Amino acid sequence: MKLPKEIVDALRIKQPDDVIVYLTTCSVDGKCNVSPQLFTDVYADEFILMPDLFAVKTKINLNENRVGVVTIAHPAEGKAWALRGPCGHIEWGLPDNYDFQGVKAGDILKKWGEWSEKESFSALPPDDRPNVIAQRGVIVLKVADCLSVNLEDSGKKVM
C-alpha cells in the first residue's frame, strides 16, 4: 500500500523532530512484544524502516511470525495511525539479492545499514540514547493496513 504524504512525512528521517514509534510483534502462539523504536524512515512510500539496535525479542518474534504493527507514540498529535503488515529483519550478512516483500537486502543495507551515517544518535537526550551503537541490520515493515487509533473509530481503515 502506498502511504499518503502525511504518513511518509511523519516517519521519514528529519531531525530534531523525529517521532518515536512502537513496533508490536507477536510470537506464533500469541505473546506480543511492544518495542519502542527511536528511528524510522520510509522506502518507496510503503516500507517503514527501523534500525535493529538490540531488538532481541522483536527478532525472535519475526523469525517465527512475520507481521508487525507500527503506532506513533511521540509526538503523536495528528498521527493516530496503526500501520500493520508483513515485517521482517534484514541482517548484515544476508546476500544482496535476499528478497523480503519486494525489497532487496543489498539495497536496504547499502543505504540504511549504517543508520548513524544518516541520522545522529547523539541528538537524543543523554538519558535516553544507547551507550553503545551496534546496528545488526534493518527491520522492514511493508504496510498493508492503515487503521485509526482514535478513540471514536479505532480499528477503522483509514484508507
Add this chain to the structure above:
Amino acid sequence: MTKLTPRMRNWLEGLGAHIGTATKKGFPTTIVVESAKVEGDNIVKFQLSEAQVAQVKQNISENPQVALGPGGLGSIRAAYQFKGVARLESTTLIVEVKEIYCTKPGPEAALRLDTLPYENIVKFESTRWRDTGPPK
C-alpha cells in the same frame, strides 16, 4: 508477585499505553489509550471506547496475553514494557501485569526487571532516570 514501582504507576496513569493484543495464532492488533488507573501491586485498568472494545474483544477472549508500552513521552522516558493477562469487564480492560522489562535502548533492552528484588528495581530506576513521572 510482580509489583509496579511508583514511577511506573505515574507514567502509566499519566499517559496511558500502547496495548498489543493478538489472536491465538499471533496476528497482532495495537490500540492506544491515553490514561490508566493502577490498583494494588500490579493491576492496570484502561477505559476503552466502544470502538476499541470491538477491536480487541475477540483477541482477548481467545488469547488474554497482552503487552503494554507507556504512551506519549513515556515511550522514551519510561522505558518499560509490561506483559500480562487481560480481561474485559464492560468497557474496562483489566490487565494483571506478570512481567516487566526494561526497553532502554542499548545493551539493557529486554532486561527483565520483575525477577529482581523490588528494592533493586527501584535502585535500577533511580540510577537511570531522574524523574518520578511525566511532566505536569
